Amino acid sequence: MDLTxxxxxxxxxxxxxxxxxxxxxxxxxxxxxxxxxxxxSGLDNASLDALRKAIDHFGVEFLPAGDAGPGLRLKFNTQETGQLLNWEQEGGTPGENEVP
Incomplete structure (x- = not known):
């Protein structure tokens, strides 16, 4: 799918x-x-790839073009996406996992 x-x-x-x-x-x-x-203006292929990865990072998924054309949807609902973004911005140092 072309990134428009x-x-x-x-x-x-x-x-x-x-x-x-x-x-x-x-x-x-x-x-x-x-x-x-x-x-x-357009973007080169490397920039388009970086843009697609960034959009994916924010939880947006590209849907293949069907009869109605290309589409988008959230991988997560709005609340989950907001929580993920907040967690990423909390900062601090990561702790060790104590998984048996």
């Missing part, structure tokens, strides 16, 4: 993230993402 500006915008809306958050996780420049979403 409208799919990226829809993915951000589903995940409830802004361009800054997407830029941080994808490693791409915020301005490059703005221009891409506005359809003013």
């Amino acid at each position: 500006p409208s799919l990226v915008s829809a993915a951000r809306a589903l995940a409830q993230i802004d361009l800054g958050q997407l830029a941080e996780i994808s490693g791409l420049d915020t301005e490059a993402l703005v221009r891409f979403e506005q359809g003013l």
Whole structure:
């Protein structure tokens, strides 16, 4: 599936993230993402791959194009996605797991 500006915008809306958050996780420049979403410029294959991985990181899954075209859905419900994002931002040092 081609990663289009409208799919990226829809993915951000589903995940409830802004361009800054997407830029941080994808490693791409915020301005490059703005221009891409506005359809003013494209991205190379490596950048598109990084963008797809970042969108996946936020719990958005791409659905194959069917009769209605490509689609998106959350891998987790909104509450679970919010909890995961909060846990990732808690910081601190990881503790040791004491699993028998």
